[in-house]
Amino acid sequence: MKKVVLIPGDGIGKEITSSVTTILDKADAQVEWVEKKAGLAAYEEFGNPLPDDVIEAIEKHRVALKGPLTTPVGTGFRSVNVALRQKFHLYSNIRPARTLPNIDSPFRSVDMVIFRENTQGLYIGKEHWVDEAKKTHAESIAVVTEEASKKIITAAFEYARAHERKKVTLVHKANILKFTTGLFLDVGREIAKNYPDIEFEDLIVDNMAMQMVMRPKRIDVVVTTNLFGDILSDLASGLVGGLGVTGAANIGDDAAMFEAVHGSAPDIAGQNKANPLALLFSALMMLEHIDQMKVAENIRKAIYKTLVERKVYCTPDIGGEGTTSTFTQAVCDNI
Ligand code: NAI
Ligand code: MG
Numbered sequence: 001m002k003k004v005v006l007i008p009g010d011g012i013g014k015e016i017t018s019s020v021t022t023i024l025d026k027a028d029a030q031v032e033w034v035e036k037k038a039g040l041a042a043y044e045e046f047g048n049p050l051p052d053d054v055i056e057a058i059e060k061h062r063v064a065l066k067g068p069l070t071t072p073v074g075t076g077f078r079s080v081n082v083a084l085r086q087k088f089h090l091y092s093n094i095r096p097a098r099t100l101p102n103i104d105s106p107f108r109s110v111d112m113v114i115f116r117e118n119t120q121g122l123y124i125g126k127e128h129w130v131d132e133a134k135k136t137h138a139e140s141i142a143v144v145t146e147e148a149s150k151k152i153i154t155a156a157f158e159y160a161r162a163h164e165r166k167k168v169t170l171v172h173k174a175n176i177l178k179f180t181t182g183l184f185l186d187v188g189r190e191i192a193k194n195y196p197d198i199e200f201e202d203l204i205v206d207n208m209a210m211q212m213v214m215r216p217k218r219i220d221v222v223v224t225t226n227l228f229g230d231i232l233s234d235l236a237s238g239l240v241g242g243l244g245v246t247g248a249a250n251i252g253d254d255a256a257m258f259e260a261v262h263g264s265a266p267d268i269a270g271q272n273k274a275n276p277l278a279l280l281f282s283a284l285m286m287l288e289h290i291d292q293m294k295v296a297e298n299i300r301k302a303i304y305k306t307l308v309e310r311k312v313y314c315t316p317d318i319g320g321e322g323t324t325s326t327f328t329q330a331v332c333d334n335i
Pocket of ligand 1: 261264274
């Protein structure tokens with residue numbers, strides 16, 4: 001049994017995590033959940049959205065599955081998602097996007113995995129005003145280091161090799177941002193030499209955006225800096241049915257956190273309408289991370305079967321007529 005920290009989260013969090021744990025149980029996943037409260041739920045109960053015992057549990061067990069957390073506007077508490085990524089130095093953000101059977105989307109046969117550097121780039125928000133009145137002239141600083149670039153690019157190549165992928169595409173803007181993304185590209189070219197079995201190419205980010213919608217099938221594993229990754233990974237989700245059907249992992253050297261990419265959906269919370277698929281796909285990535293590949297594969301097959309044969313049991317956001325519960329039951333029946 002592997003102990004995994006479970007943070008149900010806010011809004012629809014309870015409903016979707018309970019669906020996911022039910023399905024993993026049914027599939028005989030060797031996981032023992034260590035449940036912890038964070039986010040609004042923890043803020044209301046303990047006055048702290050990220051209590052110490054959550055941090056300690058992740059330090060101890062090193063793997064967490066996290067539902068969506070509400071970041072309330074105006075209370076001044078920082079995003080717990082960002083805090084957890086920083087605290088555990090989860091430098092790889094990994095977002096697969098794969099065409100699903102019977103899910104509406106203008107694109108077919110998409111199967112890409114995006115590795116986004118999670119700690120640097122323009123995304124760090126290091127900004128300042130140049131004019132004294134702080135009204136008319138702002139600047140922002142992007143940070144790229146050789147060390148962090150090496151880590152994320154190596155992670156992408158290692159993933160490609162482990163999953164028998166054919167190609168890694170590095171995305172940059174080195175024609176204009178010659179120092180920062182130029183450094184990222186140079187590091188990529190060096191690392192690629194260690195992986196002669198995997199094809200390597202680099203694309204400029206604007207071209208990449210077009211290629212992703214014109215010829216998504218040519219994209220395999222992608223590695224890029226933080227802000228480009230933020231945008232392109234949502235684009236990739238859009239190619240296969242949106243944020244409701246794509247999972248994500250945040251992985252560092254000492255810990256890994258798996259999460260749904262959507263938020264806490266307060267508009268449908270408590271109504272048995274929430275789609276657990278995104279969190280379920282994140283849970284499958286978690287199972288692969290802890291070497292329970294077979295269980296993950298069995299659940300994936302049961303999900304696909306449910307989408308094809310029992311679509312009516314799925315939730316309305318993906319064209320079904322069912323509820324969180326009927327979907328959960330249908331997947332369990334197919335395991
Ligand atoms: P949201 O993703 O919660 O909701 C956007 C729309 O998508 C809503 O109409 C919602 O009903 C629908 N939706 C989302 N997930 C769904 C699911 N699993 N099944 C069916 N429908 C689903 O985004 P919103 O409304 O901007 O944010 C709400 C709260 O979530 C905010 O407090 C925000 O800070 C937080 N948030 C947390 C994230 C995280 O924990 N990683 C990510 C994004 C937002
Ligand atoms: Mg985003």
